[in-house]
Amino acid sequence: MRILELDNIHAYYGDSHVIQGLSLYVDKGEAVSIIGRNGVGKTTTLRSIMGLTPPAQGTIKINGEDSTKWTTNKVVTKGHVAYIPAERHIFPGVTVEENLRIAERKSKKNDQWNLDLIYNKFPILAERRKQDGATLSGGEQQMLAIGRGLMSNPSIMILDEPSQGLAPLIVETVVDTIKQLCKDQTLTLILVEQNYHVAMDLASRHYLMEIKGKIACDMSSQECQEDLDKLIKHLGV
């Protein structure tokens, strides 16, 4: 079942037309990555889904419902989408615990996540709960950003370059954490990555994006392995 569908979307920043007709879909419980070089429009695609840079043309559907015109707030609350931007955007001058609490929402259905469960999952955050979020290390900030995203009990988690700027060892921890979260397939993952090892480790299907948001193809992890040359050419690594 399709949990997310983008149909021929176009997005602009002012006059610059950065996404020119992009279509993709994600099934429920799937883990999908978008890979491509710098500046091809990966982040803009995610921003379009979130309603932060709404598409000028085309439609987006979340759970079969047309969400193209939804406000960001609605995408999160009604579409159950959590967005973790590449910059992580941990609020400075706000403690770790407050960074988590801001995303908390009381809903009627039996929620999977709450503050205690997040602390259980990320003991380092419990240790630093009273600390200013801005004082955490890059890896800890990424954990906090993921934990904060989970606080809204999402069914779709959108992660923009979770490995960016982290040391290899820390990347491994972050990857393990994300893997565990996706294990029972109740969470759908959409991942943007330039590190294709991470992408292949986490996602099972991969969209290769070219300039202006053009999707060149979609490949399974196995096809990627068999055709590494193509992948590498795409990423220009």
Added chain:
Amino acid sequence: MDGHIFIVQTVLNCLVLGGLFFLIAIGLNIIYGISRVINIAHGSLYALGAYFGYTLVATGLNFMFALILAPLMVAIVGIVIERVILLPTRDRPMVYTLILTYGLMVFMDGLLKYIWGDQILFIHPPDFLSESLTIAGVPYPFYRFFILMATVASMASLYMLIEKTKVGIIMRAASTIPEMVYSLGIDMKLVHVGVFAFGCALAGLGGIIAGPLFTVYPMMGGEMLISCFVVLVVGGLGSIKGVTLAALLIGTVQTLGFVFITDYAMVIVYVMMALILLFMPKGILGEGKFE
């Protein structure tokens, strides 16, 4: 004059004026911090609170009820202002709201004169507040003491709100990375209108409180606006602690200025502002967020 009496009364007067500046300036400051709007009409909303208070009390309402009702009425006016002129210009550069709220100030000041006239009006506080009480062996008007208590209570509740509640976390977070606040599913439209209405209510509260002290007259809004700008510059726009300190500081300087050199009191205030602008452009605590 008895030195002891003079000192106690002057210290209290400094705090009263500082507290009043705090009430008005903090609203302006929070609105800027979260919505990046400098509301030039903020002084007019303060005046509106005083005029509403005047009318409510003149029609026979208990002053204590008017103290609650007048700010609420100003908040409602604030909601209308936010919806009509701020919401449509949310994504535009700040000049738009500067010009629009400037126009609003001119309009509101005209409207106040049109409705209530040019003359000076008086708000009569209830009898028990008109007496005087003894503080540290010195007689002091009960009403001024009441203002002091009311501002301390407002200051304390505001700090509780900001430090301890989820609304406070949202306010602090939104003044740093607003986009991430929406990305977490918080309805920022609601936050903007809520914060604006809240700031207006505080200005309205300041207005009705100031009424019995300084009388109610058409220019009161403009004068208060200027004092608030001085407070914001000295405290650092966007910094809550800085503005709290600055309100007390300017209240003190202005009170002492009037006691000792009357005619030049405001000159000292402006010189102080100029010096701070020159040497501490981010305010006394260096926390200002002016862009």
